[in-house]
Amino acid sequence: xxxxxxxxxxxxxxxxxxxxxxxxxxxxxxxxxxxxxxxxxxxxxxxxxxxxxxxxxxxxxxxxxxxxxxxxxxxxxxxxxxxxxxxxxxxxxxxxxxxxxxxxxxxxxxxxxxxxxxxxxxxxxxxxxxxxxxxxxxxxxxxxxxxxxxxxxxxxxxxxxxxxxxxxx
Amino acid sequence: xxxxxxxxxxxxxxxxxxxxxxxxxxxxxxxxxxxxxxxxxxxxxxxxxxxxxxxxxxxxxxxxxxxxxxxxxxxxxxxxxxxxxxxxxxxxxxxxxxxxx
Numbered sequence: 001x002x003x004x005x006x007x008x009x010x011x012x013x014x015x016x017x018x019x020x021x022x023x024x025x026x027x028x029x030x031x032x033x034x035x036x037x038x039x040x041x042x043x044x045x046x047x048x049x050x051x052x053x054x055x056x057x058x059x060x061x062x063x064x065x066x067x068x069x070x071x072x073x074x075x076x077x078x079x080x081x082x083x084x085x086x087x088x089x090x091x092x093x094x095x096x097x098x099x100x101x102x103x104x105x106x107x108x109x110x111x112x113x114x115x116x117x118x119x120x121x122x123x124x125x126x127x128x129x130x131x132x133x134x135x136x137x138x139x140x141x142x143x144x145x146x147x148x149x150x151x152x153x154x155x156x157x158x159x160x161x162x163x164x165x166x167x168x169x
Numbered sequence: 170x171x172x173x174x175x176x177x178x179x180x181x182x183x184x185x186x187x188x189x190x191x192x193x194x195x196x197x198x199x200x201x202x203x204x205x206x207x208x209x210x211x212x213x214x215x216x217x218x219x220x221x222x223x224x225x226x227x228x229x230x231x232x233x234x235x236x237x238x239x240x241x242x243x244x245x246x247x248x249x250x251x252x253x254x255x256x257x258x259x260x261x262x263x264x265x266x267x268x269x270x
């Protein structure tokens with residue numbers, strides 16, 4: 001049952017991710033943003049299968065709830081029309097595809113290098129990523145990075161306000 | 170076949186490649202940003218999978234940090250895109266060639 005769910009969510013993640021990047025039916029950025037929501041949601045499903053319940057909730061709240069809404073607001077603000085197809089430069093396309101193929105072959109090589117199954121050598125997973133253990137480690141071992149993160153968010157907020165002023169001096 | 174660590178890593182690698190393809194092949198700044206999010210998410214998935222199969226919670230804390238930094242990055246990046254659009258009336262990378270020699 002869990003394996004079936006994994007294949008379902010993995011297929012959904014990859015198909016929707018592909019549709020974010022290259023949608024054959026629509027060039028509208030709004031469509032891409034909507035498929036990004038689907039990708040994020042199915043990825044939250046994968047997180048649940050990995051017993052990372054808190055992160056699954058955070059993923060849906062922060063990404064699907066905040067980041068995508070921000071994207072949609074900006075698309076609405078910019079009033080981006082359906083972009084016309086432009087000619088992509090041959091050199092750029094060829095080098096880009098070579099780069100992607102190179103990276104994917106490196107990844108695939110890693111999988112084929114380990115001829116014995118990776119997870120067969122590991123003990124059975126028992127970790128539960130609930131809120132309580134994660135909160136405990138976040139406020140003890142990772143207290144300083146956590147506080148620095150709040151400063152980072154403050155800096156980002158100030159920066160965004162400054163950047164969106166009408167006349168930058 | 171039982172689903173193990175390598176299945177999750179394969180999904181993560183493929184998702185990363187899809188995001189990379191989007192960053193390289195697409196010309197719309199907003200879509201490039203969405204592809205960047207896909208790549209960050211692929212890294213998150215690898216972190217969570219490693220954390221689960223190594224019985225170590227540190228990976229999940231790292232994912233928590235990554236999600237927060239990604240949110241800050243998106244906010245600043247989109248503000249930059251809006252500022253750029255106000256000045257240049259375009260969100261298309263090929264129209265932004267001021268730095269080109």
